[in-house]
Amino acid sequence: xxxxxxxxxxxxxxxxxxxxxxxxxxxxxxxxxxxxxxxxxxxxxxxxxxxxxxxxxxxxxxxxxxxxxxxxxxxxxxxxxxxxxxxxxxxxxxxxxxxxxxxxxxxxxxxxxxxxxxxxxxxxxxxxxxxxxxxxxxxxxxxxxxxxxxxxxxxxxxxxxxxxxxxxxxxxxxxxxxxxxxxxxxxxxxxxxxxxxxxxxxxxxxxxxxxxxxxxxxxxxxxxxxxxxxxxxxxxxxxxxxxxxxxxxxxxxxxxxxxxxxxxxxxxxxxxxxxxxxxxxxxxxxxxxxxxxxxxxxxxxxxxxxxxxxxxxxxxxxxxxxxxxxxxxxxxxxxxxxxxxxxxxxxxxxxxxxxxxxxxxxxxxxxxxxxxxxxxxxxxxxxxxxxxxxxxxxxxxxxxxxxxxxxxxxxxxxxxxxxxxxxxxxxxxxxxxxxx
Numbered sequence: 360x361x362x363x364x365x366x367x368x369x370x371x372x373x374x375x376x377x378x379x380x381x382x383x384x385x386x387x388x389x390x391x392x393x394x395x396x397x398x399x400x401x402x403x404x405x406x407x408x409x410x411x412x413x414x415x416x417x418x419x420x421x422x423x424x425x426x427x428x429x430x431x432x433x434x435x436x437x438x439x440x441x442x443x444x445x446x447x448x449x450x451x452x453x454x455x456x457x458x459x460x461x462x463x464x465x466x467x468x469x470x471x472x473x474x475x476x477x478x479x480x481x482x483x484x485x486x487x488x489x490x491x492x493x494x495x496x497x498x499x500x501x502x503x504x505x506x507x508x509x510x511x512x513x514x515x516x517x518x519x520x521x522x523x524x525x526x527x528x529x530x531x532x533x534x535x536x537x538x539x540x541x542x543x544x545x546x547x548x549x550x551x552x553x554x555x556x557x558x559x560x561x562x563x564x565x566x567x568x569x570x571x572x573x574x575x576x577x578x579x580x581x582x583x584x585x586x587x588x589x590x591x592x593x594x595x596x597x598x599x600x601x602x603x604x605x606x607x608x609x610x611x612x613x614x615x616x617x618x619x620x621x622x623x624x625x626x627x628x629x630x631x632x633x634x635x636x637x638x639x640x641x642x643x644x645x646x647x648x649x650x651x652x653x654x655x656x657x658x659x660x661x662x663x664x665x666x667x668x669x670x671x672x673x674x675x676x677x678x679x680x681x682x683x684x685x686x687x688x689x690x691x692x693x694x695x696x697x698x699x700x701x702x703x704x705x706x707x708x709x710x711x712x713x714x715x716x717x718x719x720x721x722x723x724x725x726x727x728x729x730x731x732x733x734x735x736x737x738x739x740x741x742x743x744x745x746x747x748x749x750x751x752x753x754x755x756x757x758x759x760x761x762x763x764x765x766x767x768x769x770x771x772x773x774x775x776x777x778x779x780x781x782x783x784x785x786x787x788x789x790x791x792x793x794x795x
Contacts, residue, residue, distance in 0.1 A: 389421045390590045392469075393438040397426040398446030401473055406573040407444055409603065413579050414586060416601035431457040439590045440467035443474040444567065450478045459483050463557030467589025469582065472567030475527055487556045489535050489563055490527035497523050498543075502550055502566065502577075505540045509553065510594040511562065511584045512538045518577035524548070525565030539564070539581075551581065553588070560589045576602035598639035599668065599789030608666060611656060611768070612790040614639040623653050626687030627709070628774030640670075643677070643772040643785040651774035653680060653687050655767040665734045665768065666791040670727075671696040676773035677785035680708065681736050681743065682766030689766055690755075692734055692745055693717075694785070702730075703745050703752035710761040715753060723750035729788070737795060739764040768792070 394411065396403040407424065414420035423438070431454045435441060441461060450458070455478075462468045468487065476492035478484045485491045499521045504512050524546055537549040551564040562585040564578075572578050579602050587594045600614025611619060616636060624631040629650030634643050645651050660682070671677055674697050683689035688709035693701050693716070702724060703717035724730060725748060733746040740757035772785050 390419055390440060390586065390592060391438045392420055392422045392440045392442055392586065393435055394422055394424050394442045396424060396444050398448050398477065400446045402569060403444050406570055409573045410579060410582060413583060413597060413601050417597050420586065428454050435461045440469060440586055442469040444471045445477040446473040448477055449480045450484065455481050455483055459487050462487055462559035462561065465558040467559060468561045469585050469589050470563040472565060475525065475563060487561060489552055489554055489561060492525060493528050494526045495523040496546065500524065500541050500543045502539050502541055506536060506538045509536065509538055511588050520566060520572055520575060522566050522572045523568040562589050574603040576605065579603060600639050604791045605666060608791040608793045611792050612641060619657050620654050621657060623655050623685055623687060625685060626652050628652050632772040640786055640788040641770065643770060645772055649775055651772040653769040653771045655683055655769035659765040659767055660792065661765040662737045662795040664793045664795060666789065667732050667787055668729045668789040669694050669732065670729045670786045672783040675783035675785050676776060678771045679732065680769035680771060682762055683769040684762060684766055688762055690743060703747045705743060705753060705755040715755055717752040719750050719752050723747050
C-alpha cells in the first residue's frame, strides 16, 4: 500500500506542470483575455466595454479589465491573450519580463491603436509589437484588406472609418505580415499586421482612436477574429447580431429570440410554417409539408433602409416583404432560390402580382454563402431600390397606392410546391433598419 501511495505521489508530482498549464489554454474552454487599459488621451473607460460586450456575446471569451501594470508580472499567466489599449506609461524590468515572456512562451498579444505609443522605455516591447508610433492625421478613409488569405482577414471587405492614421517606425519588417492598409493622398501605410514572437502570436491594428471606430462593426469583426487567432483557436466570425449596427441603423433581430416578430397564419400560404432561431439566425421551413407563411415584425414601418442577410437552401421559395399587411400583402424582394427563380427582383404579393426580375442576380449571388441585401423604400406610392452584395439589383417605382404607407417587415416560406422542395429552409440574419 505504501509503495502504491509513493508511486501515486510521484505521478501527481510529474503531472502537475502539465495540469497547471491546462488552465487558461485548455482546448475547448473559454479564451481568457486580460485587457490592459490606461494612460491619457484615449477614452479607454468607455471604448473598451463595447468590445468586451461583443467578445463575451460570442460565448467563447472571458474578458478581464485591468489598469494595474503589476498584473503583467504573474497574474498574466492565468490568461490566453493580453489585449493592450494604453497610451504612454512605462514598464519596470519585472513588468516587461512578464509581458514579453508571456508572449514568447506562447501567449497571444492583441495591440489596439495606442498600444504602439506605449511603454517607450522598452525596446523589447516595441520589438514584440512590431513598431512604434511616429505620427498621425485624422479624417475619413478606407481600410483596404491587403492580405486576403490570412485567417483574420480572409473573406473580409474593405471598410470606411473616421479615425486617426497611425504611422510607425518598424523594427522587424522581415517578420511582419501586413493585413490591412490605407491610402489617402501622400499617406500610404499598413494599418494592421501580424507576426510571431517566440512561441506566441502578435496582432496589431492602428485603428481605434475613439467611439466612432470602436462601435464600427467592421472594426469589431476584425479584432474579434484577431483574438481567436492570437489564442491559436479556429478563427470565427461573430454573429452580426452581437456586433454594433451600422451607423444610423438599429438591430430588429436580437440573434437569440423572435421577440418583436410573430408568425402570421392568414397569408394564403398555409398555417404559417415553422420559424425558429438557430445559432443566431432565423430559420423558416414548411410545417407540415405544403404549409408555409410569413414571420412578420410586430412594429410597422414606412420609409426606411433595411439591411438583411440571406443564405437560403437550394429549392426554397422565399422573399423579403416590405410594408406587409398581416395577411401578407406587400412588396416582395424575391429570394426564389430554385430552378427558374430569381433573387433581388420585385414582386407584388397580393397587390397585383406584377413581377420584375433582377438581371444582376446570377453574377451578384454568392452560392453557399451569406448574401447581404440593402433595400430602400421611400414615398407613397413607393420607390424601391435593392442592392445585393454591393451590386445594384433593381429600381422599381409604383404608380398607384396599393397598401397603407406603413406595414411590417416579413420573411416568407412559400406554401405548396413540389415534394422535393418542401424540406428546404429559408435562412436570414443581421436584420437592421434605419428609418428615413
